[in-house]
Amino acid sequence: MPPFADGLTKASPKGGNVFSLSSKKKRASEKEKPKPLKGILKKPAQQPPQNSPSAEEAKPLSNRERKRQERAKAWAAKIAEREAAEAAASPKKAAGEQMTDIEFLQRKRARQEAGSGGGNANQKKRRKEESFPLLDGAPAPRVFSPNSTSATESNDPGVNPMFLNKGKEKGATGNPGASQNSRADSARAAMPPPPKPVGPPQVHSAQLRRHALELEKSRQKLPIYPHADTLRQCLRDRHVLVMMGETGSGKSTQIGQFLVDEPWRAGRCIAITQPRKVAAVNLARRVAAEMGVRLGEEVGYNVRFDNRSSDKTIIKFLTDGMLLQEMLADPKLKRYSCVVVDEAHERTVGTDLVMGFLRKLVYGERRGSLKVVIMSATMEVKTMARFFEENRGEGVIIPGLMPEASKEESTPEAKEEESTPEFKEESVGSETRPTPPETDKKAKRKKKKKKKNKGGIDTMKLIRSPSPIPERIKTPEPTSAAGFEAERSGGKMFFPYFGTVALLIVPGRQYPVESLHAAAPVQDYIDISFRTVFQIHCTHPMPGDILVFLTGQDEIENLKKTILEHAAALTKEMPQMHVLPLYAALPFAQQNKVFLPAPQKNMRKVILCTNIAETSVTVPGVRYVVDCGKAKLKQFRPKLGLESLLVTPISQSSALQRRGRAGREGPGKCWHLYTEDAFNELAQVTKPEILRTDVSNAILILKARGHDDVVNFDYLSPPKLESLQKALEQLYSLGALGNDGKITPLGKKMAKLPLAPPLARVLLAAADKDMNCLPEVVDVVAALSVDNLLPPPPSEELREQMEEARQRFRRAEGDHIMLLELVRSFDSSGEKLKGWCEAHFVSHYAMKTFIDIRAQLRTYCSSLLSSTTWDSAAAETISPDLAERVLKAFLKGFFHQTARAGPEGRLGEYLTVLGHQNVNVHPASILFGKRKEAIVYHEYVFTTKPFARWCSAVQLDWVAEASPGWVKGEV
């Protein structure tokens, strides 16, 4: 039994080659090269070759070009009209906003000119074409655009971009600064002088520009770069573009830059949403650098606690949750001309809601003035394209996108008994409600047959293959109405426009990744991860960092400790290990360490991460990936009305994503810590989050936006009726919805708070006159909102010390008041955060987050607070009376999470007031081992037993008092 089938052998530091991995080489470039893929991207014979510059230059005013110009004219007129109307409506709209645009364009042009030396004919042509819309979209210099309606000099040779290029070529040999051409000069003359900044900032921006020029080369090498024109054309012709861009295609960084000069932008911002904060921040950094601008100005980001965007910002990265929040204040997204939804395949609740709202806007109130781009790394684009089609009625036939063809990849839960019939592609759109189980079975049978059939798109092969660079992507003739052409049996297929959606598939750039699977099932994947890391480290050459996927913070920190202990034993000749954790609960500064190279030479980074690094975040330097095959996933059981986080096997597409992380910078290797059979048993894609979670927050957002019929809302995947009903009941019981099902004023306030509905309700209850404990409740709510505030003892020896240090926070009332005591103790100590936290065994990372959340909540609540101020409260001691008011406020949001004492003699056991479920006080709670009449708990978790975390003692009549009438009877 060789340790590695690839012949590499090295004992792990713990000794013993306990496990073996079978090697399986997957190289699509060899015999596996999937036919369908080739077919998809095949260039139809009748089209003129795309790459030939002569073809277009010979016929500068082809049909297509003329139509393009007509459209651009129409656009310009429309925009002018709209802007005139808006200016009339709000005369305040200053010239300042336009100025920044112009300033930006100037900078951009300067950059282009500076970089014009060299370059092949294609690149020059591209630059030339970019310069058309560049002027087109800018308000002031529109006169120079050949497409503009107001153009008076459009045929002036002086403004001919061809001429411009010639001038640049000449100038490039000498002093670039002196090589200004007439067009740029006249443009400058037509513009108001740029606003300041003089002196140091300009030096700085020159540096930025230089750096941007250095980046330009790598930009141009991105697989998506040659498709910029295609992409722009798609969005000129359609309002919705659905795009599949594999990892490494460069879609996230380039899309904004490609669209910035488009005429339809009309000075408005382009939003790009991300499911994760790290991704949004890092993308913004990168794009700002590429464009040579300061972060927070033309390019910015907005994530919770960190907004680096301004009125100047024209490309803004934000989390989808942040966009949803913005949409509550600005339902039509007036600030944006375009919203790009990135990583749509992740199917987070936020992404799904954003897509639902965008679909409504783009065919409704924002018809004609909003562009929507959906980007996905997987073939789920087909689902999305179907979803965004304006007319999805029966008459529309979309070959290749019909349910039967797409079944193959929509069977994630097919094996599961509890599978939701809703999660099928047929359910796209609200008109179609779940099919009855009988037809579902039929569908399953059909699907099995289908698998044997050749033809169609084999998604798995497509994803699995290391993207052979295909022939150029086909742009269809935009005006041909039924441009779709597909011969599925022959494997020939391309995706152009159909109906109202443009669909584009861009290959990624991915080096081959050798994939190894465990030969036998792995029991303890932490231990095996540990051994694998050392094996890799000892047998694989430098450079090449290791990325290990685990399920949570706890595992990560434990493994880090173990690795560090053993790393000390490595001989001096061996490269050292630089172990870095990466999970969302880490503070920013800590997270960013993984993006830096190791601090010393001959040092290997070992990054231990959760699925935060599975998509979007790319850790540089990684060549080796270890995939434990598990992830923590939320599961909602509507019957019990509770959510639990369970370690579950990942899906095949997740596994492939993880594997792909090894091949970003060169050929890589991935160790999957499960057998190949186990891989084949995995669901193909992860179930969308909206089907796995408590949707009450989502429903509240829907209601707040005026979508009252939440059952028939246009979901990509409609949640179970049971889940919707549960959410509606909860919101109703909290008073967020009225008897008519419409949102109440209270509900509107709740929706605006960055909290789950019950917590939001508590906060608002605390502001009531009879409660009058808002500062205290804000503290407790903020403390409950952070993860891992009170970590377990670092070692058994320290347990006693830890308990002693925390002793002073103890309160008989329970955990809520204990948290308040903790916060008060911290506030009044006057000590430095870190020192205080270490002395009291409180996570100082979590405490930092707590401070941020509290500050945010205080801002939100400042209007609710009348007489008291936030700080004055800190000095007071927490009287029993105050504690009682705090708990009563909590009951206003948590009356449904209460339990009464269970059978006599069983100390920690309680029965939930609603549903009479058995729960146990969590051992980490102050109330553990104590018997109280009733408890209110913040969270229910199911691990070894059903546990109630964060418990406080309450009286049953408080519960009845806090509950709405229809619940009261149960108490």
Added chain:
DNA sequence: CTCTCCCT
């Protein structure tokens, strides 16, 4: 007698 992925 045990501790949760991401997001507002």
